[in-house]
Amino acid sequence: MIITKQKELQDILEALKGQTKVFIVGCGECSATCKTGGEEEVKKMKGVLEHAGKKVTGYCVPSAPCIAAKVKLDFAKNRKAIEASDAVLVLACGLGIQSVNENLRSDKPVHVGCDTLFMGQVGADNALLERCAACGNCVLEFTGMICPVARCPKGLLNGPCGGQDKGKCEIDRDKDCAWILIYNNLKKKNKLHLLKRIKPPIDHSKSLRPRRITLS
Ligand code: SF4
Numbered sequence: 512m513i514i515t516k517q518k519e520l521q522d523i524l525e526a527l528k529g530q531t532k533v534f535i536v537g538c539g540e541c542s543a544t545c546k547t548g549g550e551e552e553v554k555k556m557k558g559v560l561e562h563a564g565k566k567v568t569g570y571c572v573p574s575a576p577c578i579a580a581k582v583k584l585d586f587a588k589n590r591k592a593i594e595a596s597d598a599v600l601v602l603a604c605g606l607g608i609q610s611v612n613e614n615l616r617s618d619k620p621v622h623v624g625c626d627t628l629f630m631g632q633v634g635a636d637n638a639l640l641e642r643c644a645a646c647g648n649c650v651l652e653f654t655g656m657i658c659p660v661a662r663c664p665k666g667l668l669n670g671p672c673g674g675q676d677k678g679k680c681e682i683d684r685d686k687d688c689a690w691i692l693i694y695n696n697l698k699k700k701n702k703l704h705l706l707k708r709i710k711p712p713i714d715h716s717k718s719l720r721p722r723r724i725t726l727s
């Protein structure tokens with residue numbers, strides 16, 4: 512899941528300065544889970560924009576499998592409302608925002624309503640937790656299914672560092688040391704021998720941007 516956070520309202524209003532009629536695009540998947548761009552948040556944004564003197568011409572909340580795949584269909588259904596607007600505000604991740612821009616088939620300005628933070632999952636206490644940094648060299652096979660790239664602040668592929676104390680990370684004592692979690696998971700699975708396997712540095716050539724894969 513892609514984790515997002517809504518931008519400050521004053522930043523959104525600043526971006527919409529001079530544009531009165533706004534169409535809002537949300538996302539019924541990741542942004543809905545993050546409570547940044549689901550139906551509820553889109554309706555709330557509609558109320559806020561109207562309170563600020565804007566006219567909301569309409570909204571859509573594309574969902575499964577992803578806003579990037581569904582947005583064309585939702586735009587076709589809302590063509591008139593989009594044509595009647597001065598701008599489009601998107602409450603979704605960076606991928607969703609770019610998909611909206613590419614599929615809008617118009618020069619209307621598209622505005623960014625959310626900051627995209629990381630790839631993660633929902634924790635037991637409803638916290639959104641970073642779990643993968645898309646490094647292109649997955650080592651989960653050898654790390655007890657705990658990602659050291661995303662969960663160790665130093666991104667150490669061979670840990671722990673000397674700073675861990677009673678299982679907590681030296682960078683943030685409230686957080687578990689990723690490498691102690693890795694040790695515990697490997698021990699549970701009887702795979703401690705994997706710790707002896709020295710992992711080579713990340714091959715950054717695999718993540719040269721922009722990345723592209725051609726499907727056969
Ligand atoms: S090692 Fe971590 S960051 Fe890299 S692909 Fe695997 S889960 Fe993602």
Ligand code: SF4
Pocket residue numbers: 662663664665666667670671672673674675676679680681682687688689690691
């Ligand atoms: S204490 Fe653990 S999680 Fe923190 S930086 Fe060191 S190895 Fe990484």
